[in-house]
Amino acid sequence: MADVQMDQEVYDRLIAEGKSERIARAKAKAAAVRKGKIAEGQTLGPKPAEEASKALEEFRASRGSGGVATKTAAPAEAGAPAGRLSPEERAARVAASLGNGGDAGSIGVPAASDHTHRLLALVPPSGIQQVQSKQMDKVYTWPHLLLVEFVALLAVGSLLLVVSFFLDAPLGSLANPNEVPAINKAPWYFMGLQELLAYFHPAVAGITIVGVVVVLLMALPYADKNPSAKPENRKFANMAFTFFLAFWGLLVMIGSFLRGAGYEWVWPWVQGLGFTL
């Protein structure tokens, strides 16, 4: 197919509106095609009802006084939409299209034409569902997304492999329930919790605070009624969540790096790092 010309005016306007280049190009091409059709005198969009009714009238006229059935059916159809066929008319149309109905022709096809197609149904414009959906800028999953994912997977996989090659996972001495180690810490992701335990009773730090945090996290999307996802419209939410993350991050850091034997506060450059992954 020859390249479709672009309507430069529409293109410039869409670009100025901030549409992506791809969408602007597509819409500008569509506008150019539409303009061309109007210049040729074609009507755009669904065919008006009158045209469809006219085709039906012509069909009936071309059948002329050929069928008594038409005459009996017509009064009954008077109040009905113009685009209805009586069963007899339908039978006649099928016969015509099969070539044994004389030269009556079919609806929308002149009697003496060499058209091989015929009208199958008349759909009033009101019966066409107008779907208003925004065109999204989309790309094919293969190769675009899968390639990105594959590279990410390789990058993280090889990083992990290199780390695992040079860095050995810790293995302490055999577990001994009677010998409490001097530095006794949970895994790092629970250090925030252990740090809280230094300040509060376990029932408060370990159960109440954690329970409240989990419930709040789960309730978050139902509590946040702000429909906008733009950062400038949700400054409070972003700030609150950042404080929340920073708070936990700080607790984890303190617990991991600034606590030593007996969970006392230490400086890592004085007494060394009491931290094992």
Added chain:
Amino acid sequence: MPSYSDIKGSVQDNVIWKSIFRPGSIYRKGYRDTSRDRALAAMNNVLYHLHPVKVKRHGLKLTYTYCLGGLSFFLFVLLTITGIFLMFFYTPAAGAGTEIAYMNMRDLSASVTFGALVRNLHRWGAHAMVFTVFLHMARVFYHGAYKPPREFNWVVGVILLLLTLFLSFTGYLLPWDQLALWAVTVGTNIAGFSPVFGDQVSFVLLGGVEIGPETLLRWYVLHVLFVPFITVVFLAVHFWRIRKDGGISGPL
């Protein structure tokens, strides 16, 4: 001597090959870089369960997702594979004087081919997964990606975060060294302070009143079977909802 295309023809033009690859598969008709074949490559692929044929262009930008959800899943798969390998060389037994679990850890590093490397991968991978899941949650928050219609998927995500932590924590005990025993002691002591049922919760978690061989067996089963199973179920719901809720969120 038959030519390459003859061999290719006879391999591909038979009942077995055609039963394996669906009609329209690129392994039947070949692949040309056309829109049709790109769509078919996604459709006739088991990955169609995860990815639609087309995705929003803005979601491809590395700085939108940083691939964090995908990487969390990749690490989960990697941990499953390395974990299965480790299971061949591990017995969750730690009776007094017969601490087979700990001896297995020693042997794993000393005499199993690639044993140390696979254990390292499993350990560091587990830490990495906790980290990527956490970052994924932060990313989703800052993009407001939990807003309708994605509220429920956020809840599933929080459950998956908790499951990830629990998976990591149950695995922490398995080496049966001092580090494991006492880190887990700290964690399970807290559970004992649950209101009303504290003692019962503690008893169920430990399989007794204190950490012992029963705890090891219990946490082993939790770690290799029970929690991964639950996690896979929630992962399936999580991924399914991503697509049903209209794919990736945004653009902002």
